[in-house]
Amino acid sequence: MLSLFHTKKSFTRAFFSQIRSISEAIEFNDPELKVKIGLEIHARILSKTKLFSDADCFDLTNTPVNKNVGFFDAAFPGTMPALNRRGIEAGLLTALALNCDINVMSYFERKHYFYADLPAGYQITQQRNPIAQNGYFKYPVVNPKTHKLSYNNCKIKRIQLEHDSARSLQIDDVFLKLNKKQKLPENTLLIDLNRAGMGLMEIVTDPDFESAFECYSFARELALTLKSIGTCDAQMGEGGFRVDVNVSVHEIDKSSDPPIVLPGTRVELKNLSSFNAILKGTEYEIKRQREMIRKKQPILLETRTYDSIKGITISLRSKENQYDYRFMPEPNLLPLIVYSTHLKPNLDTLKCDNNKQLCLSHEFFEKLHSFKNQPEFYCDFDKVKDQFEHKDLPDKRRMFLVNKYGMTHEIAFIFVANNLDYIIKKLISHRNITKEDLKLYTRVLLTEYLNQVNENPDLEKIDFELQCAKIQSFIVLIKNKKISRRIWLSFFKKLFDFKNLNKLAHELAKDEDLYVITDGQLIQSTINKVFEQNPKATNEYKMKDKKRKKIFDFFVGQVHKELRNIAEPELVEELVLKNLKNLIY
Ligand SMILES: Nc1ncnc2c1ncn2[C@@H]1O[C@H](COP(=O)(O)OP(=O)(O)OP(=O)(O)O)[C@@H](O)[C@H]1O
Ligand SMILES: [Mg+2]
Ligand SMILES: [Mg+2]
Incomplete structure (x- = not known):
């Protein structure tokens, strides 16, 4: 086994480019107050088509408004939902990754509210009988001060399938897109139905988090996990991974023995759509509630939003005045049934709604086979489990780096968080590599490459093979001392400059006369x-x-x-x- 050695400087630089301004994120510990945080994550299902229609689910940013809309998504009278099989499989794969019990039978229901982004006036969801529940998720947390990595555990309440609403647009954005000059009346609301009907998995956690940094670390690991199993691409900029953060701060009555945690009020921060917003928004909300408690002011049960420019949370609506959602069963969808081809489900992983043994009986599963004329509502769990076993979860990827290359857990963490493991594997496959070489590859990926990823997020969109070829050519040059160390960083930047996209390092060095002077x-x-x-x-x-x-x-x-x-x-x-x-x- 090769062992890796890193200078403190390169590690620190890489670490901080990975997790910015973390030192600010350490909340001071107040023994008088306890913080509880629970998350609801809306993860968009990676699928070709929408959850209940056959409309395309392409890239939202590059699609003209109202282009991908099925009749059902626009709630045309007389249209019916048709369940997308991929949605069920994504839900089950995610349930396995989050160690959930799979419900043999789950139901769809209508959740009513009236807003222009919801054409039918209701959302189809699984609030009361979800596809999976009672899971747990282990996630890594890097101590911002010591840089040491440890693991936390969070309980998963449930995973439910539902569809997304449409998107309301800022008038200025629309004008930019359509290149139109004329003015619309003030207060005009514009709706883009491209997002309406896209499949979502709502993942709800228990209120197990105690700091903003834990929420941030959890969200990053969850996004990475969903990407690894291919159920969600977690494109936060496009709303593909939105997080609601529920925060409550509780006073501790120390006069009683043992001390009692008094009830606090839950405030919900809606739709945080960047990791930074999760960190900063939650931090602000904890601080706000702590100050209110110290000033003996009441905390209102409400829904708030985070304004990332001002760095504050703002009240949207009071929870007391919230709608009555008037849940009712969705009459146009049959119950969703997950069966096992062996007919004998593993009772540990397959539990029926409320553990009703009825659903787990042999006869029940035999009956299922006769129902297969409704294929979209029946899903073979064994097939999904088989798929799952071939997926590379982040922990497995990290352990590979630790065991194979002798990386520290901390370096392996940064590697996997940035998909550098795929790159290093490609770069050193088929090569006899020395310990020194491995050090060089690691250094280039952690410094030159990560620096570029941070400066230019589009870099990750460049074809993987091309990226690897460019990095490899750069490493050959520096290994043979063909370019000065003083320009490694700027040279690498040039190499990934859009206008040099098709050039390898030696071509760039020649064209721009950058070979080292040894004369x-x-x-x-x-x-x-x-x-x-x-x-x-x-x-x-x-x-x-x-x-x-x-x-x-x-x-x-x-x-x-x-x-x-x-x-x-x-x-x-x-x-x-x-x-x-x-x-x-
Ligand atoms: N005391 C608490 N402090 C902080 N979070 C809490 C507390 N109690 C519950 N929560 C969290 O609040 C969230 C409740 O989500 P859930 O989807 O069940 O209901 P909801 O928020 O009322 O519904 P909706 O989906 O309409 O927003 C969970 O993540 C849960 O962990
Ligand atoms: Mg919810
Ligand atoms: Mg909620």
Whole structure:
């Protein structure tokens, strides 16, 4: 087994590019107050078509408004829902990843509310009889101060299938998209139905979190897990992974023995759609509630939103005035039944609604086979389980890196969070690799590559094979000392510049004349020139012992500047020192 060694500096840099401004996220611990947080995550199901219609589910940003709309999604009278099999499979795969009990029978129901983004006036959901429930999820948390990694556990209440609403649009965005100049009357609400009817998994957790950073860490790991099993691409910018954060702060009555946690009021932050918003919004809300309690002011049961520009949460509506959703069974959809081909479900993983043994009887499962003329409502659990066993969950991916390459758990965490494991595997497949090489590959991915990902999020959209070829060509150049260390970062940036997309590193170095200068004569003549231009500094070097290191650095910098930073650093230093010493003796 190879072992990896990292300089503290490169690790720290990579770590902080990964988790920004985390130090601010450590909430001070107040022994008088207890924080409870529960999450509801709306994860868009990765599917070709919508949950109840055959309309396309393509990329929302690049599709013209109201392009992908089925008659059912627009609630045309007389249209009926047809359940998408992929939605069920995604729900089951997710349930397995979150260690949930699968309900043999689950139901769809209508949840009513009236708003322009919901054409039918109701959403089809599974609020009361979801496809899965009672799970748990282990997620990594990196201590922002010590950088040490540990694991937390969170209970999953349920996973339910439902469809998304349409999207209300900002008028300015529409004008930009349509390139129209005319003005619409004020207060006009524009609706894009492309999103209406897309499949969602609502994942609801228990109120197990105690800090914003735990919520942030959980959300990141969940998004990564759903991506790994292919049930959701977690594109947060497009609303593909939206998180509602429920926060309550409780006073602790220390006068009683043992101390009692007094009831607090749950405030719901709706639709946080970036990891940063989850971190900052939750942090703000905890702080706000703590201050209210200290000032003895009441906390209202309400729904709030996070304004990321102002960095504050704002009240949307009071929960007391919330709608009565008037849940009723969806009459146009049969109950959803998950069966096992072996007819004997594993009682540990398959539990019926409220554990009613009736559903688990042998006869029941035999009967299911005769119902297969309604295929969309029957799902073979064994097939899904089989699919699941071939998926690479984040923990498995991290352990591979630890065991195979001897990475620390912390480095493996950063690698998997950024999909660097796929890249390093590709780069070193079929190669006999030394410990030193592995160190170099790791360094380039953690510094040059991650730096680019942070500066240019589009980089990840570049074809995987092309990315790997470019990184490989860069590593060959630096390994053979063909480019100066001083330009590694800027060279890498150029390499992934859109206009150089089809160039490999050696082509770029040639085209832009960036190969390292090792010509001693050229460096010497540059030193002569720089010395001539700076007589004061050379004089000072002769006279003042104490300033010599500073003056040496100054000349090294000047020589590099003259030579566009591409001269070999060791040679420049050696020659500058030699020339300076000649001044003294
Ligand atoms: N005391 C509490 N403090 C913080 N969170 C809580 C508390 N009690 C419950 N929660 C969390 O509130 C969330 C409740 O979600 P659920 O979907 O069941 O109901 P809802 O929010 O009323 O419904 P909707 O889906 O319409 O928003 C869960 O994530 C749960 O963990
Ligand atoms: Mg909910
Ligand atoms: Mg809620």
